[in-house]
Amino acid sequence: MDPMGQPESREGEQSVLPPGQRPQKGWPVTHYGPVPKFRPERWEFRVFGALAETGGRDRWNHEEFSALPYTTVVAGLHCVTKYSLRDAEWGGVAARTLLELVPPAPGVTHVMAWAEYGYSANMRLADFASESTVLATHRDGEPLTAEHGFPLRLVVPRLYGWKGPKWLRGIEYMTADRRGFWEERGYHNLGDPWREQRFSYQEEPGDGPEL
Numbered sequence: 001m002d003p004m005g006q007p008e009s010r011e012g013e014q015s016v017l018p019p020g021q022r023p024q025k026g027w028p029v030t031h032y033g034p035v036p037k038f039r040p041e042r043w044e045f046r047v048f049g050a051l052a053e054t055g056g057r058d059r060w061n062h063e064e065f066s067a068l069p070y071t072t073v074v075a076g077l078h079c080v081t082k083y084s085l086r087d088a089e090w091g092g093v094a095a096r097t098l099l100e101l102v103p104p105a106p107g108v109t110h111v112m113a114w115a116e117y118g119y120s121a122n123m124r125l126a127d128f129a130s131e132s133t134v135l136a137t138h139r140d141g142e143p144l145t146a147e148h149g150f151p152l153r154l155v156v157p158r159l160y161g162w163k164g165p166k167w168l169r170g171i172e173y174m175t176a177d178r179r180g181f182w183e184e185r186g187y188h189n190l191g192d193p194w195r196e197q198r199f200s201y202q203e204e205p206g207d208g209p210e211l
């Protein structure tokens with residue numbers, strides 16, 4: 001076993017961790033507030049804000065969402081509290097697929113990812129549109145558990161874990177940046193783990209809207 005707790009056969013396959021992160025065994029649960037109960041008859045996923053066209057499809061119920069094209073991405077998860085999860089296979093709908101299904105208006109620069117209870121996380125359109133960003137329903141081939149975000153969570157491997165809301169319910173296209181839940185509460189507006197953008201006091205001019 002290597003220090004990440006991986007079987008020998010996967011030794012050497014682990015990606016290098018971002019600065020200041022240590023490997024974490026298993027899969028701890030980290031979030032603010034209670035775990036929402038999934039009610040399939042009420043669940044809906046929406047794209048809203050600055051859409052390129054009106055009148056197109058912009059919402060899916062659970063059954064419809066489950067029928068969207070499925071893809072997988074291998075990525076770790078870096079929590080700003082300094083632990084990182086080993087690489088895992090996240091399965092779901094590529095963010096790029098969503099952007100094709102619901103094209104953003106030309107002026108869109110950022111998105112807000114919205115979850116149950118109003119949790120939100122903002123990011124640049126470029127980070128959302130990254131090949132590695134996935135609206136995940138599965139991890140390592142298994143459906144997500146309730147505490148890990150079932151039925152849907154966002155995984156943005158380029159950014160710290162808080163930028164990936166569990167219990168995702170919508171994506172808002174924005175023509176200007178706006179801070180999400182943690183970005184208003186002391187965490188860095190951009191949240192790039194490779195640049196250790198952890199806290200808002202580290203922000204440089206232009207990194208985010210005034211606090």
Ligand SMILES: Nc1nc2c(c(=O)[nH]1)N[C@H]1C(S)=C(S)[C@@H](COP(=O)(O)O)O[C@H]1N2
Nearest residue numbers: 029030031032079115119161162164165166
């Ligand atoms: N809705 C919601 N999503 C959330 C959070 C949260 O508080 N609420 N916490 C984030 C943080 S800080 C991290 S590190 C990851 C942790 O995911 P996990 O519990 O599946 O390991 O979820 C993210 N998604």
Ligand SMILES: [Mo]
Nearest residue numbers: 079080161162
């Ligand atoms: Mo986190």
